[in-house]
Amino acid sequence: MTQTQAVAGPQGELLLRTMPLPADTSFNGDIFGGWIMAQMDLAGSMMAKEVTRTRTATVAVESMQFIKPVRVGDVVCCYGRVQRIGTTSVTIMLEVWVRPILHADKNQFTNFKVTEAAITYVALGEDGRKQPIRKSKADT
Numbered sequence: 001m002t003q004t005q006a007v008a009g010p011q012g013e014l015l016l017r018t019m020p021l022p023a024d025t026s027f028n029g030d031i032f033g034g035w036i037m038a039q040m041d042l043a044g045s046m047m048a049k050e051v052t053r054t055r056t057a058t059v060a061v062e063s064m065q066f067i068k069p070v071r072v073g074d075v076v077c078c079y080g081r082v083q084r085i086g087t088t089s090v091t092i093m094l095e096v097w098v099r100p101i102l103h104a105d106k107n108q109f110t111n112f113k114v115t116e117a118a119i120t121y122v123a124l125g126e127d128g129r130k131q132p133i134r135k136s137k138a139d140t
């Protein structure tokens with residue numbers, strides 16, 4: 001890996017920190033991928049609403065790859081950053097990192113990335129239809 005390719009750790013703001021329960025496992029005992037996707041959607045929607053200051057709807061999830069399994073008792077952290085603000089939509093780049101507090105060697109918590117995806121949210125008006133995102137003074 002070259003110096004320019006090296007990425008130290010999570011990119012973006014910590015949006016959500018949680019811990020999966022036994023009820024969140026799939027038949028093979030690891031955490032169900034759908035649970036992880038739900039946490040990402042929740043985390044991303046919070047950041048999207050800070051941008052749009054409206055209700056939002058999830059309109060698209062870019063393809064995802066699960067790099068490592070998540071286990072019960074892992075601390076799951078969702079990080080996000082605004083990737084693009086369009087006319088009615090905002091795309092949030094999300095990364096999920098795990099802090100394996102129950103499964104690491106004594107006091108050796110090596111965080112690792114589980115997955116990442118870009119999720120796009122559309123700003124909705126009271127009528128449930130898309131609406132233009134109002135630009136804040138900071139954006140102009």
Ligand SMILES: CC(C)(COP(=O)(O)OP(=O)(O)OC[C@H]1O[C@@H](n2cnc3c(N)ncnc32)[C@H](O)[C@@H]1OP(=O)(O)O)[C@@H](O)C(=O)NCCC(=O)NCCS
Nearest residue numbers: 057058059060085086087088089090120121122128129130
């Ligand atoms: C969100 C919704 C109201 C948008 O309605 P629409 O009038 O068809 O919207 P458009 O096709 O014009 O797209 C609106 C914005 O989303 C973007 N968008 C639409 N499909 C997209 C995709 N596949 N990937 C990325 N962006 C997408 C468009 O580029 C546009 O952004 P812009 O205005 O910033 O350029 C409608 O698609 C909807 O209700 N979807 C269901 C949402 C939902 O229920 N989500 C929960 C998942 S169960």
